[in-house]
Amino acid sequence: MGLGEAYLQVADRTSEPWEDVWFEWRRGSDASYLGATNAPGVGQSSVHRADFIDALVTHLPEGIAQFGKRATQVKQQGDEVQVLFADGTECRCDLLIGADGIKSALRSHVLEGQGLAPQVPRFSGTCAYRGMVDSLHLREAYRAHGIDEHLVDVPQMYLGLDGHILTFPVRNGGIINVVAFISDRSEPKPTWPADAPWVREASQREMLDAFAGWGGAARALLECIPAPTVWALHDLAELPGYVHGRVVLIGDAAHAMLPHQGTGAAQGLEDAYFLA
Structure with a gap:
């Protein structure tokens, strides 16, 4: 990476x-x-979460990372995905990778799109x-x-x-x-x-x-x-699927686990690596 x-x-x-x-x-x-x-x-080997996030951001183009956002809803139409945020803003994209944590607002969209019942932590x-x-x-x-x-x-x-x-x-x-x-x-x-x-x-x-x-x-x-x-x-119990249309779940949104051995953060990074 x-x-x-x-x-x-x-x-x-x-x-x-x-x-x-x-x-x-x-x-x-x-x-x-x-x-x-x-x-x-x-x-x-350990790292403070804030320090690690800062290190990640330095590897992204200027202005790409935005903080203080919480997704509340997602809509798909044709080849476009629309994400709505709690602050009233929105974003449109052609592919959405949902990494919004164990309380994911995007998980239900993926499961319902597959005709499955929502899964709660x-x-x-x-x-x-x-x-x-x-x-x-x-x-x-x-x-x-x-x-x-x-x-x-x-x-x-x-x-x-x-x-x-x-x-x-x-x-x-x-x-x-x-x-x-x-x-x-x-x-x-x-x-x-x-x-x-x-x-x-x-x-x-x-x-x-x-x-x-x-x-x-x-x-x-x-x-x-x-x-x-x-x-x-x-x-989170194992989900039957992680993709619906142009939306995919990774990290804790997909497979939240208990915090032993730092496994959750490591699995999220592995998800991103293999998806890329």
Whole structure:
């Protein structure tokens, strides 16, 4: 795709001598070491979403990328496609590639055009508490609790019953990204209230209560996040088709998946590559 150099300029990697480590795996109860997953030559490579989008835009002709747009409706007539946006504007084209996310407004157009019923996202039963922690602040907290600062330097995966917490550095190691997953297995087919937001602010107390009984390292980490957000994780069942006329779906609009291993973003890029 010709993006390798631009990606490397904005991406983070695990620092030496752990540059090949993807994650270290530890028990959430006491942070004891279970093992490590290595990816020689790659390690844990991550990038802030905004930085990556900026890198993508630099590879497009001036004025092509426009932000702040949300498609609401699409119409096809002959060899032309008309897209209507929430701000009242429209765009006409000869081919429309719909990459408008898991809540795609274009998906129903494609499915209905095939005589199929609409498909809506389904709740996974898992929620994720998220926060960004200044790495210096985390080091101070670990020192105060007698916890090895190695856990700051290397991406970590803490495992517990129906939950796991992952950490990895972003912004050249200055910030530690923290995502704490917790799953409710009480219902075989969990549902999310239709009127409830998928993302909301949460209190630190709510998050700590969700991980009650976890060990000192996990608790000290979460105590460094004063105002987490909590995300209700949804995915999408496999669609029977992705094309109707001159409209095609890619990315999360076509096959939204849970955010583990960065697979959703990678699959979206693969879609674009193979379509091109």
